[in-house]
Amino acid sequence: MSDLIVWIVLFPLFGAVFCSLAGAWSRRICYPVAVLSMLGSVWASVETLMQAILSPVHEVSYLLGGWSLDLFPRGVGIEFRADLLGALIALVVTGVGLIVSIYSKFPVQRETPGKETMYYGLFLLQISGLAGIALTGDAFNLYVLIEVAALTGYGLVALGSNRAAAATFNYVILGTIGASFYLLGVGYLYLKTGTLNMVGIREVIETNGLLESPAMQVSFVLILLGILIKMAFFPFHAWLPNAYCHAPTTTSCLLAPLVTKVMIYVMIRMTLSVFGVEFSFESTLWTEVLPWLVVVAIVCAAVMALAQREIKRMLSYLIVAEVGYMVGGVWIYNYYGLIGSIFHVISDACMTLCLFLGAGIILEKCKTTNFDGLRGLFARMPLTMIGFFIGGFSIIGLPPTCGFFSKWYLITGGMVSERWEYMITLMFSTMVMVVLFFRLIERMHLAVSEDGKNLGAGHGDLGLSKEQSRFDEAPLSMLIPLLLAASIVLLIGVYNQEVVDQIEVFLGAYNLPTGVSYK
Amino acid sequence: MFEDGSLFTHLLVDRLNYVIYVVLLMIGLWAMVAKNNLIKKLIGMSIFQTAIILFYVSIGVKEGATIPIYLSEHDPHGESGEVNNAQSSQPERPQVLEASLVAGYNNPLPHVLMLTAIVVGVATLGLALSICLRIYRAYGTVEEDELLLKLESEELRSSSGSRTRRWRPRSKRKAKVPKSFENTRSRKGDGDSLTSDGSQDAKARSRRPSKPKKSKDGEAS
Numbered sequence: 001m002s003d004l005i006v007w008i009v010l011f012p013l014f015g016a017v018f019c020s021l022a023g024a025w026s027r028r029i030c031y032p033v034a035v036l037s038m039l040g041s042v043w044a045s046v047e048t049l050m051q052a053i054l055s056p057v058h059e060v061s062y063l064l065g066g067w068s069l070d071l072f073p074r075g076v077g078i079e080f081r082a083d084l085l086g087a088l089i090a091l092v093v094t095g096v097g098l099i100v101s102i103y104s105k106f107p108v109q110r111e112t113p114g115k116e117t118m119y120y121g122l123f124l125l126q127i128s129g130l131a132g133i134a135l136t137g138d139a140f141n142l143y144v145l146i147e148v149a150a151l152t153g154y155g156l157v158a159l160g161s162n163r164a165a166a167a168t169f170n171y172v173i174l175g176t177i178g179a180s181f182y183l184l185g186v187g188y189l190y191l192k193t194g195t196l197n198m199v200g201i202r203e204v205i206e207t208n209g210l211l212e213s214p215a216m217q218v219s220f221v222l223i224l225l226g227i228l229i230k231m232a233f234f235p236f237h238a239w240l241p242n243a244y245c246h247a248p249t250t251t252s253c254l255l256a257p258l259v260t261k262v263m264i265y266v267m268i269r270m271t272l273s274v275f276g277v278e279f280s281f282e283s284t285l286w287t288e289v290l291p292w293l294v295v296v297a298i299v300c301a302a303v304m305a306l307a308q309r310e311i312k313r314m315l316s317y318l319i320v321a322e323v324g325y326m327v328g329g330v331w332i333y334n335y336y337g338l339i340g341s342i343f344h345v346i347s348d349a350c351m352t353l354c355l356f357l358g359a360g361i362i363l364e365k366c367k368t369t370n371f372d373g374l375r376g377l378f379a380r381m382p383l384t385m386i387g388f389f390i391g392g393f394s395i396i397g398l399p400p401t402c403g404f405f406s407k408w409y410l411i412t413g414g415m416v417s418e419r420w421e422y423m424i425t426l427m428f429s430t431m432v433m434v435v436l437f438f439r440l441i442e443r444m445h446l447a448v449s450e451d452g453k454n455l456g457a458g459h460g461d462l463g464l465s466k467e468q469s470r471f472d473e474a475p476l477s478m479l480i481p482l483l484l485a486a487s488i489v490l491l492i493g494v495y496n497q498e499v500v501d502q503i504e505v506f507l508g509a510y511n512l513p514t515g516v517s518y519k
Numbered sequence: 520m521f522e523d524g525s526l527f528t529h530l531l532v533d534r535l536n537y538v539i540y541v542v543l544l545m546i547g548l549w550a551m552v553a554k555n556n557l558i559k560k561l562i563g564m565s566i567f568q569t570a571i572i573l574f575y576v577s578i579g580v581k582e583g584a585t586i587p588i589y590l591s592e593h594d595p596h597g598e599s600g601e602v603n604n605a606q607s608s609q610p611e612r613p614q615v616l617e618a619s620l621v622a623g624y625n626n627p628l629p630h631v632l633m634l635t636a637i638v639v640g641v642a643t644l645g646l647a648l649s650i651c652l653r654i655y656r657a658y659g660t661v662e663e664d665e666l667l668l669k670l671e672s673e674e675l676r677s678s679s680g681s682r683t684r685r686w687r688p689r690s691k692r693k694a695k696v697p698k699s700f701e702n703t704r705s706r707k708g709d710g711d712s713l714t715s716d717g718s719q720d721a722k723a724r725s726r727r728p729s730k731p732k733k734s735k736d737g738e739a740s
Contacts, residue, residue, distance in 0.1 A: 190629070
């Protein structure tokens, strides 16, 4: 069955239509429909990944609308193409979607009562948009899918409080600027190559020798700028923290792990597969400039995360810092850096999911995510806290978790290509993350109130009442997804070689340096 | 001035579309970034997207070419195309024209792409306008600086409220009175105590007899 690749996108798409229509009849049907369609989508993406691994060329391709490559030249008809990278990212997207859809039962009922129909419709459309971005092989179709994901994302954020609506406005403006720049870049690309198919563009660039063309340079700059805005790279990050920390719980759990990472996937796809290694990395100034921008980005985002006194806002700034990691991993232009970058896309999606699921449970049980309200949470919700801090330790990069291995490759890449500034920044940011998460742990175990009064009687007594320290876990539909995400973080860490093997097969097709390359 | 090769001709005659598109793009970008009013920002967004549409439409057009529908002599299904039709094995499939014939048609693909982009633009604009409406209902303004002030004060209130709120005996709590109600009560009190103002009040009434009673109360206090 070669059309399974389309079902990755179609399951949530049909689910969304069904939710919107059947929701008028019964609102209760939306939750099971969402979970079921996500299950189907995960099954299809696992099968597609297996097909891609087993096939001799390591990719699965499908032309929509019954066009075929035998009768028409490449570029007629829209192609869905899953090479190993695309299939891996699609699996991450659908997997996160499944976990969040299971988790969404209580938060959606509580935060958007009466709007479940619309919420699940947008939720499923968002996933089909993001999975489509990972799978499509057509540059303009990519723009449409970016806009599908963005528009549903605006809707999902704005469904929250009034404050969320105000934050969404900036998100809309910046998101539109980013997507429009991308569209403009694709226009120049089409002007020069005459095709929109990604493989076709690559072929035309190679055969016609377009590497020196100024129009190609303009196109590259516009596309890269658009993607950098969409992925909230540091100077363009202003929309992200507000949007994510005021959004409804489920929305931030879904958007935070996926949107920025998928955009980094688009950047890797554009630089490696469309423009090609020589064009992107050797004939432009970007390799000189961007690593320094990354340094500024990581340092600023880490310091701003340090200044926050609210968990969700702190996590949002962490995402901005992580975006810096991955952009840097690509632009130090090195084999190991790219392995690290791709692996970090996968592991960062898992650990960010873990953290946001945990923060959502804290918000649900404590009604606040301010640092002041966290005292004694380990006694009340030990399982939630274990899940949350496995995600946190992965962000820091402690060994059994997947964050350690991806950071290992990133630092190796920085070392091998002698980008010391990038390496040192990674170390610095790791230290900041240690402070961030151990400060949280300290907050939870401290027996001192905000105005400095000692409340406990010593020997680990936090001065909490019986009521406050009673075992009081979240409902199972929220706890199980969190523990599932935490165990995935550990499993990817333990079996990291399996993932890296696939990434190495993907990168083997490109001629990347393994030593010092710039200068 | 209009001789071949001068910069003026180069920009304003040969590439007028592209110059206009860049100007429109910059106007839109400036409005989106620099304008204070949210609706004006959206107008800028619309101009920005329209500029890109103009660019795409321009690249599809060729000099001396016609719309991309088969001319009768090229049509494989038409009268003159009978010969072609008989030769090809699969007559119902679209026919690929030769390169020399294709030069006579405009490129339809960019125009078709823009159909999608227009739909996306309309959806974005509709969503953004509805968000604006919601912001206006919640905060009573669509000016960005006022909105930011209101958001800041709201944030301060919520964070200080969570820290300083303590339990107080019921007798010491302030009775909560809605603002409008409080105002009317104080006005009444003013009216009672300042009886000497009654004459002024009467003067005001005689000066502007058409005003409703509410505004007179406001003047008196």
